[in-house]
Amino acid sequence: MSVLAEGMAGSRPRTPAGRAVAALNRTVIHVFLAFVGLLWLVPTIGLLVTSFRPRSDIQSTGWWDIFNLHLTLENYSQVLQAQGMLQAFLNTVFIAVPSTLLPLGICAMAAYAFSWMRFPFRDTLFLIVVGLLMVPVQVAFIPVLTGMRELLPDLQLTRGYGAVWLAHTAFALPFGIFLLRNFFITLPPDMIEAARIDGASDVRIFRMIVVPVSVPAIAAYGIFQFLWVWNDLLMALVFVQDSSKFPMTRAIQNLLSQYGTEWHLLAAGAFLVMIVPLIVFFSLQRYFVQGLLAGSIK
Amino acid sequence: MGVAPQGLELTRDYRSLTGGKTAARRAGGPESPKWGATILFLAPATLLLLVFLVYPAVYTVLLSFNRGRNGIFNEWVGLDNYARLFADPDFLNLGTFPPSGALWNNVLWLVFYVSIVISLGLIIAVVAARVRYEALLKAIVFIPMAIAATALAVIWKFVYSPDANIGLINALLGAVGIAPIPWLGDQGIVNFALIAVGIWGSVGFATVILSAAVKSIPAEVIESARVEGATERQIFFRMILPMVSLPISVLAVTLVVNVIKLFDLIYVMTAGGPGKASQVIAFTMFQQAFEAGQYGYGSAVAVVMLVLLIPIMIFNVRRFRTGSVT
Numbered sequence: 001m002s003v004l005a006e007g008m009a010g011s012r013p014r015t016p017a018g019r020a021v022a023a024l025n026r027t028v029i030h031v032f033l034a035f036v037g038l039l040w041l042v043p044t045i046g047l048l049v050t051s052f053r054p055r056s057d058i059q060s061t062g063w064w065d066i067f068n069l070h071l072t073l074e075n076y077s078q079v080l081q082a083q084g085m086l087q088a089f090l091n092t093v094f095i096a097v098p099s100t101l102l103p104l105g106i107c108a109m110a111a112y113a114f115s116w117m118r119f120p121f122r123d124t125l126f127l128i129v130v131g132l133l134m135v136p137v138q139v140a141f142i143p144v145l146t147g148m149r150e151l152l153p154d155l156q157l158t159r160g161y162g163a164v165w166l167a168h169t170a171f172a173l174p175f176g177i178f179l180l181r182n183f184f185i186t187l188p189p190d191m192i193e194a195a196r197i198d199g200a201s202d203v204r205i206f207r208m209i210v211v212p213v214s215v216p217a218i219a220a221y222g223i224f225q226f227l228w229v230w231n232d233l234l235m236a237l238v239f240v241q242d243s244s245k246f247p248m249t250r251a252i253q254n255l256l257s258q259y260g261t262e263w264h265l266l267a268a269g270a271f272l273v274m275i276v277p278l279i280v281f282f283s284l285q286r287y288f289v290q291g292l293l294a295g296s297i298k
Numbered sequence: 299m300g301v302a303p304q305g306l307e308l309t310r311d312y313r314s315l316t317g318g319k320t321a322a323r324r325a326g327g328p329e330s331p332k333w334g335a336t337i338l339f340l341a342p343a344t345l346l347l348l349v350f351l352v353y354p355a356v357y358t359v360l361l362s363f364n365r366g367r368n369g370i371f372n373e374w375v376g377l378d379n380y381a382r383l384f385a386d387p388d389f390l391n392l393g394t395f396p397p398s399g400a401l402w403n404n405v406l407w408l409v410f411y412v413s414i415v416i417s418l419g420l421i422i423a424v425v426a427a428r429v430r431y432e433a434l435l436k437a438i439v440f441i442p443m444a445i446a447a448t449a450l451a452v453i454w455k456f457v458y459s460p461d462a463n464i465g466l467i468n469a470l471l472g473a474v475g476i477a478p479i480p481w482l483g484d485q486g487i488v489n490f491a492l493i494a495v496g497i498w499g500s501v502g503f504a505t506v507i508l509s510a511a512v513k514s515i516p517a518e519v520i521e522s523a524r525v526e527g528a529t530e531r532q533i534f535f536r537m538i539l540p541m542v543s544l545p546i547s548v549l550a551v552t553l554v555v556n557v558i559k560l561f562d563l564i565y566v567m568t569a570g571g572p573g574k575a576s577q578v579i580a581f582t583m584f585q586q587a588f589e590a591g592q593y594g595y596g597s598a599v600a601v602v603m604l605v606l607l608i609p610i611m612i613f614n615v616r617r618f619r620t621g622s623v624t
Contacts, residue, residue, distance in 0.1 A: 029425055029428055029429065030429070032425060033422075033425060033426060033429060033431075033435055036422055036435065036439065037435055037438050037439075039498075040438050040439045040441070040442070040498070040501075040502075041438055042466070043453050043454065043456070043457045043466070043498075044441070044442075044453055046453075046456065046457065046466055047452065047453050047456050050456070058464070059463065060463065061463060062462075062463050062464065062466070062469050064466065064469070106342045106343050106346065107343065109338075109339045109340075109342065109343070110339060110340055110342075110343035110344075112339055113336060113339035113340045117332070117335065117336050117339065119333075119336045127615050127618065127619065129347075130614055130615050130618050131611050131614070131615050132347060132351055132352075133611070133614060134555070134607040134608070134610050134611040134614065135351050135355055135604065135607070136558070136559055136580075136600065136603045136604060136607060137559075138580060138583045138584075138599075138600040138603055138604075139351075139354055139355045139358040139359075139600045139601070139603075139604055140350055140351065140354040140355070140358075141583075141587060141588075141600070142354075142357075142358060142361060142366070142369045142587055142593050142596065142597055142600075143353065143354035143357035143358055143361070143369070144350060144354055145369065146368070146369030146370060146593075149369075150370070166346070166350065167350060169346060170346040170347065170349070170350030170351060171350070171351070173343050173346060173347055173351075174347070174351075177343060201335065202332065202335040202339065203335065203338070206339075227444065230446070231445070231446035231447065231448070231449075232446075232562075233446070233447065233448050233561075233562040233565065233566065234561050234562055234565075234580075234584070237565075237584070237588075238584075238588065248448075249446055249448040249562075252448050252449070252452065252566075253448060253565070253566055256451075256452065256455070256566060257569075261461075261464075263456060263464060266452050266455075266456070267452070267456070269452070270448075270449040270452035270453065271449075273446050273448060273449050274444075274445050274446070274449045277444040277445060277446070278441070278444060278445075280444070281440075281441065281444040285437070288444070289440070289506060
């Protein structure tokens with residue numbers, strides 16, 4: 001129970017007039033919260049309902065006309081096959097999985113060094129990492145694309161996923177190192193020192209102690225990074241240049257510019273990009289909220 | 299193992315007391331760093347940060363003083379890109395009323411998005427704390443945080459549709475006899491329509507952060523104020539508000555960063571239109587560099603973004619140094 005709710009229950013008014021005022025206040029609160037709930041649910045539900053309605057229905061009546069409701073999966077099959085959204089879904093997976101696992105490993109290693117290894121200028125270097133958090137991705141676009149074109153033309157990194165993997169990984173590092181270091185440093189020093197005294201190497205301490213006991217923090221960061229990449233449009237616009245490799249966000253953007261009023265396609269497409277984050281949200285809500293809250297500094 | 303360390307400062311003290319040099323000496327371990335292991339752990343991160351962040355940032359700053367055709371240094375132009383940028387009415391036009399341009403639109407976002415997200419988040423957090431379905435309500439408001447800005451854009455293009463058979467808002471207006479309003483097609487309305495979508499997307503985040511902050515206020519403090527006859531309004535403004543000011547400042551910084559980096563939502567919903575009415579700086583950077591091929595000019599816009607973020611960079615580093623971030 002929350003503080004304020006207890007407060008309400010504790011100060012029960014004694015006079016009939018006081019009770020009436022309290023009841024009115026409670027009614028106002030419920031009405032307000034119901035309004036908030038509807039405002040946040042209705043737009044999404046409207047699009048969800050639309051994604052199952054036949055094209056002809058969508059154009060003749062609004063989705064809220066529930067007396068005239070016919071449902072179909074036709075929109076989804078059309079958008080998945082004819083519009084290539086199935087391929088785009090797979091492309092999103094191909095982009096998101098390495099762009100999550102790579103930074104996870106690299107950040108955990110660097111965070112370990114910044115929390116439990118001794119080397120000169122350690123804290124200064126860490127403050128530089130904190131500073132790099134605020135460097136916008138935009139400053140990397142032109143030099144990285146130019147560099148890939150001029151210095152490594154044979155690799156054709158923007159034709160495949162190489163460029164987008166590397167860019168996502170690099171720009172995930174400042175935040176990931178920051179977050180994991182702040183978690184690692186709260187581990188009991190005795191635990192690390194005891195392992196050192198027993199002759200364990202840093203690699204061993206990292207793999208056998210620090211990573212296993214930090215699974216919740218690493219999971220929260222992993223979920224945050226996965227959804228960040230899954231939902232990204234900008235990096236894919238810049239670093240994925242082969243249209244057969246576009247992720248869903250780009251495919252939807254293309255749908256929108258080609259068929260701006262074909263809502264049966266757009267609604268189904270939008271739900272396909274939303275489905276994985278929604279599953280993650282409802283199944284791993286605690287990690288998810290933690291990851292996002294911690295990610296607020298990004 | 300004793301008491302688990304809580305904050306950063308405590309952790310440092312704790313470590314210097316029990317670990318650190320003393321333990322190393324006791325164990326006969328090496329005092330000097332183990333270079334091999336250090337390099338192994340730091341090399342991948344350092345290499346990527348240098349190649350993809352540090353070097354490009356320097357390159358972009360230098361390129362902003364160049365014509366930069368094809369992204370290569372070919373013609374030094376001094377401050378010309380910046381002069382052109384700030385003379386461009388599409389970037390910033392203070393000569394009309396109301397002012398216009400991409401940078402001005404970011405200012406609009408800054409003023410309305412940041413203040414409304416924080417106030418609405420606080421109101422919902424405080425009010426929802428009084429009902430049993432608080433967790434459900436917070437989850438509902440938080441859902442947009444999980445969704446791609448691209449999908450948010452589709453949802454709201456749908457809600458805003460000028461066709462009263464499609465767009466809910468214009469259908470509701472039609473029911474009370476008001477003609478459809480082109481929310482995204484009118485230069486005077488479009489920015490506010492977009493800001494409303496941004497607010498819808500971020501309030502859940504503010505609610506969750508502020509809800510935690512409000513609940514950290516001890517129950518007795520509020521209870522004793524109530525017993526002594528404080529009104530709910532007084533409790534809110536004199537007690538709750540001052541005690542959540544630190545989380546609010548952290549939240550405000552986050553939202554300001556969101557505004558400076560804002561891109562996906564604008565690109566998908568309006569592509570900066572109608573005309574150029576809803577452009578923002580990140581959009582201008584993308585368009586100048588990749589659609590107009592003006593790499594030097596685009597670099598200047600990226601540098602403006604970087605400069606706008608530097609105060610926040612300093613804020614974060616300072617905050618971290620004083621140890622309030624843990």
